[in-house]
Amino acid sequence: MDRAISVKLSPALKASCHTCSLSNLCLPLAVEENQLDQLEDIVEQGRIYDRGDHLFDQDTPFRSCLAVRSGAVKTSIITENGSEQVTGFFLPGELVGLDSLSGERYACTAKALERTSVCKFPIEKLEELTSAMPELQHHMYQLMSREIQGSHQLAMLLSKNSAEERIAALLLSLSSRFQRRRMSGTKFNLPMARSDIANFLGLAVETVSRVFTRFQNQGIIRTQGREVELLDIESLRGVMPDFDRQSPPSPR
């Protein structure tokens, strides 16, 4: 089923970490050049997802962690009563699914926010490989640990900071993550809808909207739909009393 779409897009199913431009962000980061083949051996090239497609669904059997190659992904958990909580946004090079390693089934649903391609790391093979390669195991621990930290930071944001501060923090986080990907850190397109931002930050959509226009009136940012330009990053930092000045190369 994976091949259905990707036939003409990727004649070879095997991924090539060697030539991948994300190798300094993704798992290969932890692997020596001469061992990269072993990693490539277990990677499966995923298909292309259109905006709105599900990469996987909560409570379905957990098979693989996914690395975003291009595009953007949001993850969310859905409760019995149907309410949704967005738990993260993922950009190219970031690993999705680390929260599902504890069970047989995915702990969340992952949805493509725009046209997105991924690499798949089947979990059994990945565990085998990390057993054999201590550096890779170490890296996995690091990634998961950072995810915990990020989640704690989010909890702090939600419990301690105002609407303005939360949004400033998100903009700064996106900014630095885009920058690390050699894209502009001051002008970019938000991959997610206002409602996703609101949900993620524990706010109402209307509040997000209001804060955006307030920032715009203050000359801190300029927005036009999903296009954002950060005009005054220092002010934005000023809005956020405590935000890791240089957050580590972390996912979320």
Next chain:
Amino acid sequence: MDRAISVKLSPALKASCHTCSLSNLCLPLAVEENQLDQLEDIVEQGRIYDRGDHLFDQDTPFRSCLAVRSGAVKTSIITENGSEQVTGFFLPGELVGLDSLSGERYACTAKALERTSVCKFPIEKLEELTSAMPELQHHMYQLMSREIQGSHQLAMLLSKNSAEERIAALLLSLSSRFQRRRMSGTKFNLPMARSDIANFLGLAVETVSRVFTRFQNQGIIRTQGREVELLDIESLRGVMPDFDRQSPPSPR
């Protein structure tokens, strides 16, 4: 320095997982009987901490993960401007420090809420061992993944639920965790102060107090200082629209 206090308490510095009553909750859970020696070999018996003592401090060199043997621990992160965010409470058998695996330094401060004893797992040795024992590695992935999930649940609680719902959720979580430890799930002592609860749940102390008395007036719980009795667990669940009916054997 470890020995200073524990001399007469633990003549042997080496821990004995074989006889530990927590072996079905703690790391030994994942280890075959005949391999338990290898785990014991790397465990260090920690000292006894009094209420208020720090087990470790944020930004100090990261050495070990700690398993709580007895007592209770809270972890919190402190920002530059001095504000604190409690990130978790840990009961016997739970592993503290998983959020620090990504760096050279502890990502949070761990403080004993009451008289507490711990086992220490030096991180280098632990990583070596998990490389050699796939089941243990798997278990570590599980623990970390559950910590991520728990943190997401917390984020959801903070962003979507009212004060009453948050407190109900905490009480239910403590209840089930005490129960799993063969203690009463309906009558127990809160190891933490109201201010810790408030901080953890993103509320003001006054609000926590008010909700406690409101619950008491409704006959749902009975409290007297830190002593709590859950009189009507079903109502408590009713307060919480969506709370994992049976949450997995998870930390925090």
Next chain:
DNA sequence: CGCGGCGTTGAGCACGGTCAAGATGCGTGG
């Protein structure tokens, strides 16, 4: 052209934070 998704703006209200004071409990020392 009309419809639906998405974003913005406005008006009113409520939950929970803040400030302030009092109650309770506990450890320390006289």
Next chain:
DNA sequence: CCACGCATCTTGACCGTGCTCAACGCCGCG
């Protein structure tokens, strides 16, 4: 033993941020 002081917890009164509800603008698409 009580007296004192400090920390913790409770209760009350007030107020502000952000949620709710409602309407409207905008844009893409059938």
